[in-house]
Amino acid sequence: MRILVFEYITGGGFNNQELPTSLASEGLLMLQALLDDLRELMICRREQPISVWVMMDERLKDRINPQGFEQCIITQAQNTDDEFVRLMLQCDAVWPIAPESEGILQDLCATVEATGRRLLTSPARAVQIAGNKLNTYQLLMQHGIATVPTQRYSDFEWDGCLQWIVKPIDGVGCGDSYIVSEPEDFKLMSSRTGTYIIQPHLQGKKTSLSCIFKAGKGWLLCVNSQHFEIINQQYRLVNIIVNYDIKSEIYYSLLDKIAEAIPELWGYVGIDLIETTEQILVLEINPRLTTSFAGIKSALGINVADNILRLLKDEPAIQFVCNQPITIAVKYDEAN
Numbered sequence: 468m469r470i471l472v473f474e475y476i477t478g479g480g481f482n483n484q485e486l487p488t489s490l491a492s493e494g495l496l497m498l499q500a501l502l503d504d505l506r507e508l509m510i511c512r513r514e515q516p517i518s519v520w521v522m523m524d525e526r527l528k529d530r531i532n533p534q535g536f537e538q539c540i541i542t543q544a545q546n547t548d549d550e551f552v553r554l555m556l557q558c559d560a561v562w563p564i565a566p567e568s569e570g571i572l573q574d575l576c577a578t579v580e581a582t583g584r585r586l587l588t589s590p591a592r593a594v595q596i597a598g599n600k601l602n603t604y605q606l607l608m609q610h611g612i613a614t615v616p617t618q619r620y621s622d623f624e625w626d627g628c629l630q631w632i633v634k635p636i637d638g639v640g641c642g643d644s645y646i647v648s649e650p651e652d653f654k655l656m657s658s659r660t661g662t663y664i665i666q667p668h669l670q671g672k673k674t675s676l677s678c679i680f681k682a683g684k685g686w687l688l689c690v691n692s693q694h695f696e697i698i699n700q701q702y703r704l705v706n707i708i709v710n711y712d713i714k715s716e717i718y719y720s721l722l723d724k725i726a727e728a729i730p731e732l733w734g735y736v737g738i739d740l741i742e743t744t745e746q747i748l749v750l751e752i753n754p755r756l757t758t759s760f761a762g763i764k765s766a767l768g769i770n771v772a773d774n775i776l777r778l779l780k781d782e783p784a785i786q787f788v789c790n791q792p793i794t795i796a797v798k799y800d801e802a803n
Contacts, residue, residue, distance in 0.1 A: 468515065468516075468517045468518075468561050469517070469518045469519075469520065469560070470505065470517055470518070470519050470520070470558060470559070470560045470561070470562060470587070471519075471520045471521075471524045471554050471555055471557075471558040471560070471561045471562070472498070472501060472502065472505070472519060472520070472521045472522070472561075472562045472564075473521075473551060473561065473562070473563050473564070473565070473575070474494045474495075474498040474521075474522075474564040474565075475494070475563070475564065475565035475566065475572075475575075476490045476491050476493075476494035476500075476566075477491055477494040477495055477523065477524055477527050477530075477539030478496055478498075478521070478522035478523060478541065478547075479522055479523070479524050479545070479547035479550065479551075480522060480547060480565070480571070481524065481653055482524055482525075482541050482542065482545065482547055482760065483543055484796060486524070486526060486527070489797065491527065492797065493758045493797060494564070495527065495530055495531065496566055496761040496795065497756045497757070497758060497760055497761055498521070498531060498564070499531050499532065499741060499761070500760055500761040500762075500763075500764065501562065501564070501756065501760070501772060502519070502521065502531065502532070502536060502617045503532075503764065504764065504770045504771060504772035505517065505519050505536075505772050505774065506519075506534065506535050506536070507770055507773075508770065508772060508773055508776070514718070517776075518537070518742070519535070519536045519537070520536070520537045520538075520539055520553065520554060520557075520558060520559075521533070521536050521537070521538055521539065522539045522541055522547075522550070522551065522635060523538050523539065523540055523541065524541055525540050525541060525542050525543070528607055528773055533686070535788055538657065539554055546605050551575070551578070552582075555578070555579060555582060555584055556582060557647075558584060559584065559585060560573070560584060560585035560586070560587055561579045561584050561585070561586060561587065562587040562588065563575040563576065563579070563586075563588060563755075564588075564755055564756045565755065566639040566640055567594060567597070567598030567599075567637050567753075567754075567755075567765050568635065568637045568638055568639050569637070569638070569762070570598075570637070572594050572598060572754070572755060573591050573594040573595055573598060576588065576590055576591040576594055577591040583750055585779065586634045587734060587775055587776070588733065588734045588735070588754065588755055588756075589680070589731060589732050589733045589734060589736065589754035589755070590731055590733065593729060593731035593733065594730050594754050594755075594756050595755065596729055596756045597729065597732070597736075597752040598637050598754065599636055599637055600617055600634065600636050600637070600638075600664050600751065601618070601619060601636055601664050603617075603749075603751065603752055604616075604617035604774060606729065607661050607725075607728060607729055607749055609728075610724060610727065610728040611724070612721070612724050612725065612728060613746050613747065613749065614748055614749040614750070615666050615667070615669060615741060616666060616667060616750050617664050617665075617666050618664065618665060618666060619636075619662070619663070619664060619665075620633055620656065620662075620663035620665045621636060621662075621663075623665045623701075625653055629648070629667055629668070630646055630647070630648040630667075630668035631646070631647050631648065631665050631666065631667060631668055632644060632645065632646050632647070632665070632666050632667075632668045633645050633647055633656050633660070633663050633664070633665050634663060634664055634665075634666070635661055635663055635664075636662045636663060636664050636723075637662075637768075639753075644701060644702065645700050645701055646668055646697065646700045646701070646702075647700070648668075649663075650704070652700070653690075662683075669741050669743060669748070670743070671739060671741040671742050671743040671744075671748075672692070672693055672741070672742040673688075673692070673693040673694075673695060673739070673740070673742075674690060674691060674693065674711075674712075674739075674740045674741075675691045675693055675707075675737055675738060675739050675740060675757070676688075676689075676690055676691070676718055676721075676722065676737065676738040676740065676761060677689050677709070677735070677737055677757070677759050677760065677783075678722060678735070678736050678737070678738060679734065679735060679736070679771075679774060679778070679783050680726055680732035680733055680734065680736050680797065681732075681733055681778045681782065681783075682730060682733075683726050683727055683730035684713045684726050684782075685722040685723060685725065685726035685736075686722075686733075686782075686783055686785060687715055687718055687719060687722050688760070688763060688767065688769070688771070688785065689709060689710040689715070689759075689763060689766060689767060690711065690712040690715045690718060691707050691708060691709050691710065691711060691759045692708040692710070692711040692712070693707050693739075694706050694707070704758075704797045705796070705797060706794055706795060706796045706797060707758060707759050707762070707791050707794070707795045707797070708793070708794050708795075709759050709761075709762030709763060709765075709766045709792065709793045709794075709795060710762070710763070710766035710767060710790070710791065710792050710793060711792045717747075718747075721747060721749070722738075725749070725752065726736065729752070732752075732754060733778065733779065734756070734769060734775050735756055735757075735760060735775060736752065736753065736754055737752075737753040737756075737757030737759060737760075738751070738752050738757075739751040739752075739753070754786055758795060758797065759795070761795055762793035762794075762795050765791075765793045766789070766790075766791055766792065766793040767787045767788065767789060768787060768788025768789040769785060769786065769787060769788065
């Protein structure tokens with residue numbers, strides 16, 4: 468089986484733009500971790516051998532270990548969308564890693580599905596739900612899952628109380644999200660273009676779940692702790708402690724409810740939470756690899772890619788080899 472790996476930021480999605488340092492840094496972390504998993508399978512899989520093609524922005528071709536892989540270099544002169552389709556048609560399966568913003572991930576998934584190639588992530592339908600924060604909120608509420616109250620910013624009437632956080636409806640991470648609490652803040656947000664949602668700025672522990680899903684069933688890999696700083700009214704991720712809490716039983720019922728609510732979820736999924744003193748609230752569901760993925764092999768000793776490929780015929784066979792926390796530091800643009 469030939470697999471095409473396309474990490475959007477590092478694989479040519481910005482080939483005609485300046486590369487954002489922070490996004491490229493996180494993209495390289497996820498990409499290298501995935502390639503390391505796949506390289507291990509290339510060595511071990513005798514009965515079902517695999518080969519891997521990986522799309523790479525020419526500016527980053529020396530930033531990963533390409534041993535054993537076919538690098539497909541994307542230059543500034545090329546059309547990345549066209550190259551993605553051309554390469555995909557020569558492969559059996561595709562593993563996209565891309566932001567949900569502007570429909571990028573959903574469009575990639577839909578393109579793969581339309582050609583009949585095997586998509587190694589959640590399908591476009593799941594991305595359509597999980598990639599839209601308002602859709603996610605409404606669906607979780609319908610299924611009785613505790614989640615952070617969410618509404619369209621255009622429908623919001625401020626009463627002068629509390630702090631709020633405004634985000635793009637399909638945004639990824641902390642980019643273009645702002646804490647607002649003063650009249651001037653709301654005036655500034657009202658001048659912005661695009662579709663935004665608004666949520667109460669809740670205090671609590673920021674955690675995430677690294678999971679695998681298939682057909683309405685979920686498997687928890689680990690619980691992670693996310694550490695942020697606030698600069699100019701914006702959250703900025705500083706580091707993630709992968710597998711920080713080995714007592715993960717309290718999250719199993721939540722995982723089961725999410726799997727039932729969105730049975731289309733497939734493969735690796737990251738779930739962001741806010742844990743207050745009263746309850747655990749779902750903040751976001753990310754139907755793709757997340758930065759935490761980069762620490763799972765060191766934390767647990769398991770090959771996540773192997774377990775994802777097992778989903779093609781069966782269920783994952785998760786066997787923890789070790790059990791330790793691993794810290795991942797996140798780099799940011801100097802200007803931020």
